[in-house]
Amino acid sequence: MSKQITLGEQANSELTDIAGRPFIQNPLMFFMDTKASRSMLTICDSGSWKEDLLLAEKLFGNIYISACYDGFSAELQMHKDILKQRKRHPEVESKEEYTRTSKIWILPTKVHETVPPSQLMADFKTDFLPANDLLNVVKVELSGGKERAMIYSMIDGGILPSLLLVRWSNDVDSHYPTAFCAGHLTNLGYIHLRVTGEYHLYHYTGNNLYDTVSFQELYLQNPMVQEIVQSILPTPKQSDIKAEAVNKTGETASNSA
Numbered sequence: 001m002s003k004q005i006t007l008g009e010q011a012n013s014e015l016t017d018i019a020g021r022p023f024i025q026n027p028l029m030f031f032m033d034t035k036a037s038r039s040m041l042t043i044c045d046s047g048s049w050k051e052d053l054l055l056a057e058k059l060f061g062n063i064y065i066s067a068c069y070d071g072f073s074a075e076l077q078m079h080k081d082i083l084k085q086r087k088r089h090p091e092v093e094s095k096e097e098y099t100r101t102s103k104i105w106i107l108p109t110k111v112h113e114t115v116p117p118s119q120l121m122a123d124f125k126t127d128f129l130p131a132n133d134l135l136n137v138v139k140v141e142l143s144g145g146k147e148r149a150m151i152y153s154m155i156d157g158g159i160l161p162s163l164l165l166v167r168w169s170n171d172v173d174s175h176y177p178t179a180f181c182a183g184h185l186t187n188l189g190y191i192h193l194r195v196t197g198e199y200h201l202y203h204y205t206g207n208n209l210y211d212t213v214s215f216q217e218l219y220l221q222n223p224m225v226q227e228i229v230q231s232i233l234p235t236p237k238q239s240d241i242k243a244e245a246v247n248k249t250g251e252t253a254s255n256s257a
Helices: 049-059 072-090 090-094 096-101 123-130 148-156 177-189 226-232 238-256
Strands: 015-018 022-023 039-044 062-067 111-112 134-141 165-168 190-196 199-204
Touching: 022 165, 022 190, 022 199, 039 049, 049 062, 049 134, 062 123, 123 148, 134 148, 148 165, 148 177, 177 190, 177 199
Parallel strands: 039 062, 039 134, 062 111, 134 165
Antiparallel strands: 015 022, 165 199, 190 199
């Protein structure tokens, strides 16, 4: 398990932006006590995976990319060519078309040229990722609200990364389906570390609210709604319960007579 941030430490934690996105300042120190290899999975339908390579460099770990959009193969090949040419010709960095990747020195560990929104992430992880590789960081950046289906699929597959970077397609407060998905993450034990524009950074604490409730009991003791339920259906006073029991006993005796 990676380092855990308490709510008290959260206010003092140093957070910074990588390519305009919220993230922790020193990811290597954050995962220092992680025994397994540090790995990141990015799922996107745009060219944002290039900035994720910068993050993977800071993690000193593997990065797996699942992307599908027009021109992805060409952009990936161009990135490979940049690395090869820069080793032989340092002046290549001055060319305008290479500016975006001029600071990146690594290649993706593995590339999957499709996005699996309808495929269970558990199956995807089995087919695409090494068996013993622990996903410390997952970034989901999909358009048209498809990020919600991807996150639900991750949860169903038991994939709960320590750090989750999400770009919501809709406003997380006013768009109910997005709010429900974000709320589900909160109930599972994710705390919201920071938001920058459409990008939201979450950290998994393991404090799963669903472990504290039972959905088979008739009177659900959910801490989130308990006060609301009591205000609508107030709990009877103990004296009222005793008085009702006495009345019922008297009625029973009268009927017997």
